[in-house]
Amino acid sequence: MSTIPTDRAERLFSGPIGAEYEMLKLICPAAAAISLRVGEFVASLPARPTRPLELFEIGCGTGITTQALLEARPDLAITAVDNEPTMLAQARGNLSRFVDQGRVRLVEADALSGLRELPTESVDVVASGYAVHNFLNGYRDRVLSEIFRVLRPGGLFVNGDRYGLDDDAEHTRLTQEEARHYFKAFSAIGRYDLLEQWIIHLFSDESADHLMRLGPALTKMRDIGFDPAEVHFRDGVNTLLTAAKPAA
Numbered sequence: 665m666s667t668i669p670t671d672r673a674e675r676l677f678s679g680p681i682g683a684e685y686e687m688l689k690l691i692c693p694a695a696a697a698i699s700l701r702v703g704e705f706v707a708s709l710p711a712r713p714t715r716p717l718e719l720f721e722i723g724c725g726t727g728i729t730t731q732a733l734l735e736a737r738p739d740l741a742i743t744a745v746d747n748e749p750t751m752l753a754q755a756r757g758n759l760s761r762f763v764d765q766g767r768v769r770l771v772e773a774d775a776l777s778g779l780r781e782l783p784t785e786s787v788d789v790v791a792s793g794y795a796v797h798n799f800l801n802g803y804r805d806r807v808l809s810e811i812f813r814v815l816r817p818g819g820l821f822v823n824g825d826r827y828g829l830d831d832d833a834e835h836t837r838l839t840q841e842e843a844r845h846y847f848k849a850f851s852a853i854g855r856y857d858l859l860e861q862w863i864i865h866l867f868s869d870e871s872a873d874h875l876m877r878l879g880p881a882l883t884k885m886r887d888i889g890f891d892p893a894e895v896h897f898r899d900g901v902n903t904l905l906t907a908a909k910p911a912a
């Protein structure tokens with residue numbers, strides 16, 4: 665597994681996958697369910713008495729997790745970044761009422777560049793849904809360190825994502841099931857073009873320089889200084905976890 669630090673952000677959603685991202689519901693309904701869990705978790709956090717809760721979202725895509733967050737609580741001010749214009753254009757449409765209300769700012773930037781723009785200890789929550797697993801390992805490590813830097817003491821990273829199983833054989837079995845499900849779902853509607861793209865995407869998720877397994881991911885966050893880093897929900901690879909920056 666490559667752990668070489670890198671600043672390189674990939675663009676894995678620029679083609680047909682991004683253009684018809686709503687197809688995700690067909691092949692991975694668990695991803696949308698995880699977005700709701702991210703919203704519910706953030707809704708349970710204490711309010712700030714004099715100001716909105718300031719949240720930075722990584723990889724907002726078409727706005728599924730962003731909408732879950734905004735609908736979960738009214739006192740949220742979100743800056744959401746994504747480095748794929750096709751996805752952001754859909755988010756602008758899907759979230760237009762929240763953009764008009766000034767509750768969310770959508771920014772075209774990759775996660776690392778977006779975080780680097782933020783002052784140290786300037787946000788309450790960093791949240792993400794199904795985005796961080798797409799990152800190259802070295803890039804992800806840098807993003808995690810930046811998340812730690814930008815969070816206020818007591819702040820929280822809330823991530824609903826695809827975390828690989830630490831048991832290799834079980835992980836492979838689940839991945840094979842996932843591939844089988846893609847074939848069934850896309851064959852049923854005759855979309856072999858999308859089947860090809862999603863299978864290629866799955867190979868990327870599963871490659872040694874991307875695969876985000878749960879155990880090493882928690883260890884990495886603890887090494888950076890997050891405490892606690894803990895899992896709140898896990899069903900196969902679908903996971904909701906939080907990592908807290910200790911209060912001063």
Ligand SMILES: C[S@@+](CC[C@H](N)C(=O)[O-])C[C@H]1O[C@@H](n2cnc3c(N)ncnc32)[C@H](O)[C@@H]1O
Pocket residue numbers: 673674676677699722723724725726727728729730745746747748751773774775776792793794795798799
């Ligand atoms: C699987 S989609 C998830 C989108 C959304 N969060 C959701 O809940 O549906 C992953 C998103 O992360 C974005 N992404 C991938 N790598 C990124 C990076 N390095 N910086 C910012 N966004 C990134 C992709 O463009 C894509 O929109």
